[in-house]
Amino acid sequence: MEHSAPDLFRQQFNTHYPSVRRKLVALIRDEAAAEDLAQETFLRLYRNPPDQPEAIGGWLHRVLTRLAYDYMDKKARERALTQKQEQSILAQPQAVQSNEQQLIDKDEQERVRGWLDTLPERDKKMLLLRYEGYSYAEIAEQLQLRQPQVGTMLRRAGARLKRHAQKAEGALTHE
Template sequence: MNIPESTDTFKQVFYTHYPVVRRKLAALVRDETAADDLAQEVFLKLYRNPPDDPQALGAWLHRVLTRTGYDYLNKKARERLLQTRQEIFFNAEASPPSGEEAVLSKMEQEDVRQWLEELPDRDRQALLLRHSGYSYAEIAGKLGVKPPVVGTLLNRATQKLKQQAAETLP
């Protein structure tokens, strides 16, 4: 049975399986409207690319509806994350820091600079390069070390910086 060849067969499969597919999608995505759209998408995929074995139709529908539902959930999660980031960005842009916040930020920067100055030269360079966006390979080239050493070097430098911060902070 090749589903696209027979519209009657497809209609029969659609009317038989649609309620189950839609119910499973609604339970997965927890959105009735989205479940309707996603169920239609599943049956469109069935119409365009039916399973080779008609006996495996139920399993095929379950696999496709699950994948379609998870793709939808992942898309929604990415959209929420993007929206959150945009809100943070626009809120930060809309309200300039108060005088107190600016002074505290300046003091924190000065503390970090002082702690960095107390680090050995190679540790300080490694941290500054990594903070500037350099890759491990680029840092290795700049410092004259092998790339696998960079991770260890950065970890140790970070620990030293944290230790210095802990010693100077009340």
């Protein structure tokens, strides 16, 4: 009695599926992905069986190995891409700010600028230069001061700015 192709496939599936799945789990260490790849292996067997039925075991092993390595390569590429994206985000955290955060930051910058405008011009310049990263020596040179004076003058300018900010914030809370 001759077996039909679906019956032969079902027999091969029942015979080889447990070992195919076990090998895939051992290779990729992910049960769900191993299930998917085992199904893909047998789908390929169904669509394009080997010419020699006695070679099915070896054929399945080659296909499952290729599928597993392709899967692992894909996962490695995905991990590398994710790491690259994370590094990019960490390098430029302002690039991923929400619109709401951008509006808050802009509002805060405008308030600080307003407070700075209430200070004497020299204090304003001094604080802005320091904020931009200038050293005490560079600030002294820019404003034609002696370097030992810069630290004291920056503290005083900062204190004046703080007082203006507190006064402005106090006026806002009393409205």
